[in-house]
Amino acid sequence: MPEILKAPLVVEFPFTRSLGPVQSAFLTGLRERVVLGVTTTDGRTLVPPVEYDPVTADDLRDLVEVAPTGTVTTWAWNHAPRRGQPLTTPFAWVLVRLDGADTALLHALDAPGPDAVHTGLRVRIRWAEERTGAITDIACFEPYDGGPARLTGSTDEFADPVGGIVATARLDYTYSPGRAQTAYINSLADRRTVGERCPSCRKVYVPPRGACPTCGVPTAEQVEVGPRGTVTTFCIVNIKARNLDIEVPYVYAHIALDGADLALHARIGGIPYDQVRMGLRVEPVWTDGARYPDHYRPTGEPDADYDAYKELL
Amino acid sequence: MTRDIAVVAFAQTDVLRTTDELSEVEMLMPVLHSVLDRTGLKTADIGFTCSGSSDYLAGRAFSFTLALDGVGAWPPIAESHVEMDGAWALYEAWTKLLTGDADTALVYSYGKSSGGSLRDVLTRQLDPYYVAPLWPDSVALAALQAQALIDAGDTDESALAAIGARSRRVATLNSHAQLRGSVPQGDYVVRPLRTGDCPPVGDGAAAVILAAGERARELCSRPAWIRGIDHRIEAHTLGVRDLTDSPSTRLAAERAGAFERPVDTAELHAPFSAQEVVLRKALRLDDSVRVNLSGGALAANPMMAAGLVRVGEAAARIHRGESDRALAHATSGPCLQQNLVAVLEGEPR
Ligand SMILES: [Zn+2]
Numbered sequence: 001m002p003e004i005l006k007a008p009l010v011v012e013f014p015f016t017r018s019l020g021p022v023q024s025a026f027l028t029g030l031r032e033r034v035v036l037g038v039t040t041t042d043g044r045t046l047v048p049p050v051e052y053d054p055v056t057a058d059d060l061r062d063l064v065e066v067a068p069t070g071t072v073t074t075w076a077w078n079h080a081p082r083r084g085q086p087l088t089t090p091f092a093w094v095l096v097r098l099d100g101a102d103t104a105l106l107h108a109l110d111a112p113g114p115d116a117v118h119t120g121l122r123v124r125i126r127w128a129e130e131r132t133g134a135i136t137d138i139a140c141f142e143p144y145d146g147g148p149a150r151l152t153g154s155t156d157e158f159a160d161p162v163g164g165i166v167a168t169a170r171l172d173y174t175y176s177p178g179r180a181q182t183a184y185i186n187s188l189a190d191r192r193t194v195g196e197r198c199p200s201c202r203k204v205y206v207p208p209r210g211a212c213p214t215c216g217v218p219t220a221e222q223v224e225v226g227p228r229g230t231v232t233t234f235c236i237v238n239i240k241a242r243n244l245d246i247e248v249p250y251v252y253a254h255i256a257l258d259g260a261d262l263a264l265h266a267r268i269g270g271i272p273y274d275q276v277r278m279g280l281r282v283e284p285v286w287t288d289g290a291r292y293p294d295h296y297r298p299t300g301e302p303d304a305d306y307d308a309y310k311e312l313l
Numbered sequence: 314m315t316r317d318i319a320v321v322a323f324a325q326t327d328v329l330r331t332t333d334e335l336s337e338v339e340m341l342m343p344v345l346h347s348v349l350d351r352t353g354l355k356t357a358d359i360g361f362t363c364s365g366s367s368d369y370l371a372g373r374a375f376s377f378t379l380a381l382d383g384v385g386a387w388p389p390i391a392e393s394h395v396e397m398d399g400a401w402a403l404y405e406a407w408t409k410l411l412t413g414d415a416d417t418a419l420v421y422s423y424g425k426s427s428g429g430s431l432r433d434v435l436t437r438q439l440d441p442y443y444v445a446p447l448w449p450d451s452v453a454l455a456a457l458q459a460q461a462l463i464d465a466g467d468t469d470e471s472a473l474a475a476i477g478a479r480s481r482r483v484a485t486l487n488s489h490a491q492l493r494g495s496v497p498q499g500d501y502v503v504r505p506l507r508t509g510d511c512p513p514v515g516d517g518a519a520a521v522i523l524a525a526g527e528r529a530r531e532l533c534s535r536p537a538w539i540r541g542i543d544h545r546i547e548a549h550t551l552g553v554r555d556l557t558d559s560p561s562t563r564l565a566a567e568r569a570g571a572f573e574r575p576v577d578t579a580e581l582h583a584p585f586s587a588q589e590v591v592l593r594k595a596l597r598l599d600d601s602v603r604v605n606l607s608g609g610a611l612a613a614n615p616m617m618a619a620g621l622v623r624v625g626e627a628a629a630r631i632h633r634g635e636s637d638r639a640l641a642h643a644t645s646g647p648c649l650q651q652n653l654v655a656v657l658e659g660e661p662r
Contacts, residue, residue, distance in 0.1 A: 004334045009428075011372050015441065023442055046553065048443045054548035074464065074556065076456030077504035082433065084448035093453045093503070095552050104552030106444055106457075114504055119464045135443050167441045173372040173429040178336025209382055210339045216356045216385025218342055 005182045009175040015167040022051045025063050028161045030137035033127055034154045036063045037101050047101035048135075066100035068125040069149040070141075073097050073104045075121075077114040083170075086140050092117045096141055099148035108140040116143065124149065133162030180210035183222065189291050193284075195260055197221040203261035226257035229296070230304040231280040232312050233263075236273055251276045255296055256312040263312050270297030279303035318410045319529040319536030320657065321522050322351035323625035323632075328491040328517035328613035331427040337366075337376065341423050341518045342383040348419070348520040352532040356385035359522075360415025362392045363406040365399035365422035366617050369434050380423065391415065398422060399519060399621030400582075400643030400653050406523055407542055416528045423518035424616035431514050431616065438646060440549055452511055452585075454647040456503040458556040459587035463505060465557045468590045470505055474498045476586040477509040477611050484608025491515045491613040510586040510611075517615030519622045537628035537639070537657040541569030544643075544653035551648060559595040562642065562652040566596055569654045571640050576656070578603045578630055578639040580623035584610040588649055592642060596654075602640075606630070620644065624655055631659040 019027065022038055026049050029036040038049030039062045047066055052059065076093045078085070085091075086108035094117075095104035110126065111117050124144035131137035177185065180196060184207045187194040196208035196219035203212065204223045212219055234253035240246075251273050254263035268276050269285065281301040284293035324347035332340050349355065362384055366377045377394045386392065391414075395401045399422025406418035426434075432450035439445040462468050477498065484490035491513045499508025522532070529536040545561035545568075547554050566572060579602050583589040589604070598604060607626040610619050620643025627639035636659070643653040 006333065009372050017441060019442070027442075046550075048550065048552075050550060054550065054553050073552070074457050074461040076453055076460055076506075077501070078453055079501065079504070082448060082450060084433075084446075086447055093449055093457055095457060097552070103550065106449060106551055107447065119460070135446050165442060165446075167445065169437060169445070171369070171372060171429055171434055171437070175372065175428060176333045176336075178339045179334055180339065181336065209379060210336055211342055211382040212385075213382040214385060214387045216342075216345065216383055218339070 004176055004179065005185055006174050006176045009173040010170065011173065012170045013168070015169070016164055017167055018164045019162065020051045022049045022060060022063065024161050024163060027133040027135070027165065028158045029154070030135070031131045031133040031162065032154065032158055033068070034152050035066050035068055035098060035125070036155070037066045038062060039064050044102040045100060046103050047098050048105050063155060065151045065154060066098045067148045067151060068098070069144055069146065070096045070098035070101070070123060072109070072117070072119055072121040072123060074119055075109065075117050077117065086136065091140065094123070094141060096123055107138055110140045110142050122146065134165055178210060180208040180219070184208055185291070191286055192224055193226045193257060194222050195225050197223050204259060205262045206257060206260040206264055223259065225259035226284070228281060228283045228299055229255040229257035229260070230309050231268065231276065231278060231282060232256050232309050233278060234268065234276050249273045253296070255282060256309050261312065266293065267295040268297070269295040277303070279306060279309070316411060316413065316525045317529070317538055318407055318523055318525050319533065319538045320624065320628035321524045321529050321533035321536050322348045323519070323521045323629045324348040324351065325489050325519040325618070325622055325625060326517045327489050328515040328615045330491065330513070330515055332425060332516040333427070337371065337380045337423055337425060338383045340425065340516065341380055341421065344518045344520045345383050345419070345421060348522055352522055354417065354522065354532070359417050359419045360391065361406055361409045361418040362390055363394065363402040363409070363418065363420050365395045365397050365402040365621065366424060367396055369437055370424045370426055370429065370616055372429055384419065398617050398619065398643055398645050400624055401544065401645070403521065403523070403621060403624055404542055404544060404653060407539060410523055410525045416525045418523040419520065420523065420621065421518065421520035422618045422621050424618055425516040426514050426616050427516050451647065452506060453503045454551065455585040455587065456506045457551070458591070458648045459505050459510070459585065461556040462587050462590055467557055467594070468587060473510050473586040474507070476589050480605060480608050480611035483606055484612035487607050487612065489613065490608045493608070493612060506585060506587070512584040512610045512614035515613060515615050517613065517618050519618040519625055521621065521625050521628065533632060535632050535634060535659050537631035537659060540656045540658050541571070542653070542655040543568035544651065546651045547649070549650065554648070556648055557591065559591050559649050559652060562592060562595040562649065562654065565652050565654040566640070569656045571596065571654055571656050574638065576602055576638045576640040578606070578627060578636040579642070580607060580609070580627045580639070581605055581642045582610055582620045582623050582644045584614050584619070584644070586611060591649060596640065596642070620653065627657050631657055634659070634662060
């Protein structure tokens with residue numbers, strides 16, 4: 001069996017999230033070096049604050065300032081920091097109950113080693129130099145030998161409150177398409193289109209995915225199809241995609257290759273977009289060095305009969 | 314309308330560190346065929362199909378739709394999906410059978426963790442405002458829970474090591490498990506958790522078939538009747554919770570009827586050694602109960618399937634006559650955030 005294909009796949013997303021009144025006040029407060037909690041109907045103070053009571057589901061809106069100092073309630077020593085974490089040197093993950101709060105906040109603690117950390121350790125916030133209204137405005141915690149720090153007296157009366165955050169994320173994968181699609185992609189490199197036939201219903205699937213969706217059984221028998229085919233349906237694309245060097249409007253179509261029982265999709269070229277039609281006979285156009293057809297163009301044959309492809313719509 | 318519903322068949326893949334040569338559907342299909350073969354059912358005979366998986370493991374949107382090729386989804390079938398462990402898909406299928414809309418259900422779930430970095434991937438399920446921007450990974454959060462238990466005097470590092478060692482020792486009898494036999498306790502991953510306290514990262518899939526009433530008796534000589542099933546959730550803010558306890562597990566167990574009579578067997582989904590301590594306490598399991606004879610999640614933890622495997626392992630013991638009343642538990646999220654409990658029974662022999 002030929003080697004299975006693999007390629008890096010990076011998924012990055014900058015989610016823009018809006019904040020409710022409590023989250024907005026809390027994150028704006030961090031920007032101003034003020035820590036706010038929210039008081040519940042039974043008199044507890046939650047930090048970080050939430051908009052609904054986790055026990056009673058009551059609406060929570062009463063903000064109250066707590067100190068930037070507190071006590072570690074549990075911890076874990078992280079000797080190998082990972083990408084995106086608050087510190088690049090070994091640190092402790094900590095849950096900290098700030099003075100004045102009844103619940104704990106998760107963050108990082110900068111300490112020389114695990115022997116310097118214990119539950120009950122007194123700590124204080126180390127503020128980030130540049131603050132934008134995000135949880136990372138707290139750079140980390142640091143050991144602190146003392147009682148509760150004085151409050152600033154600020155509440156939720158901040159100018160220019162933060163209305164949202166951008167939650168950026170990046171995840172790195174190694175994508176492998178599996179056996180069937182590896183075989184398909186490898187044959188495309190030889191300018192051949194190879195599908196797989198279902199052993200039960202005898203249909204030929206292109207591209208093959210290793211299973212017949214009708215019968216739910218594995219497919220393995222390879223069948224070369226095309227190169228010519230028939231347009232079964234199409235759409236006209238009027239909006240240019242980013243990084244795509246194709247003039248709009250252009251046509252994207254479903255194409256039933258000769259011998260295939262499933263239509264694949266590809267761009268149609270070599271014909272004005274408003275002359276593409278169902279039944280149009282097309283063939284692939286390869287460019288030098290490409291691993292797949294650049295587009296399909298008319299063959300000049302007469303159009304296929306509707307009956308010849310109606311099952312593939 | 315009340316109907317008795319049972320797990321009548323269970324199948325699972327071997328759990329492997331990597332399965333590059335297989336797409337999701339290629340990995341899943343042998344399990345689907347295996348579970349159907351056990352009952353003699355064809356895909357066309359199944360009344361309802363429900364699956365569990367996660368796009369974040371695959372790194373692609375709507376990744377479950379391709380796996381549907383493996384169940385014969387054309388012509389259209391009655392089908393649903395949860396972006397969760399398959400134990401929750403089983404819960405949905407159970408409610409569907411309760412309504413009387415179907416008599417049989419196929420439940421499957423799968424996960425290929427090998428495509429990405431699981432510790433990073435799982436951070437994306439955390440609170441996006443206050444927690445996810447700090448990228449605390451799954452081991453770090455479990456380590457905070459373990460330290461809380463140690464501080465509370467509920468366990469210590471050597472007791473935790475013993476849990477891992479026992480899990481891998483009994484897993485020598487489970488040919489599907491990823492880690493079997495003696496495994497070094499290893500270095501700290503995030504202190505106080507060592508390699509041996511953490512689950513192996515692996516790819517795998519599982520499937521069960523549910524059937525109602527007489528249909529279950531036709532399909533299985535000793536059905537595993539679901540006497541109760543319930544799932545509950547903790548507050549999402551970690552600092553609000555008492556990490557040494559799992560009130561949601563206890564409540565789910567109570568609603569599932571777990572405390573009405575003792576169970577003889579329990580399959581607990583405890584990916585980290587310290588979580589077994591929490592679950593035993595929440596479920597009031599004493600030494601008379603055989604816990605995780607399969608090896609549990611410390612021997613094999615295929616994401617999105619490990620919870621369904623717990624239900625399947627418990628049911629399979631009843632099918633084989635090795636248990637009369639078994640508890641199955643599944644979890645999802647950091648530090649046992651969400652918990653499902655099912656109570657299964659075989660008829661008297
Ligand atoms: Zn077929």
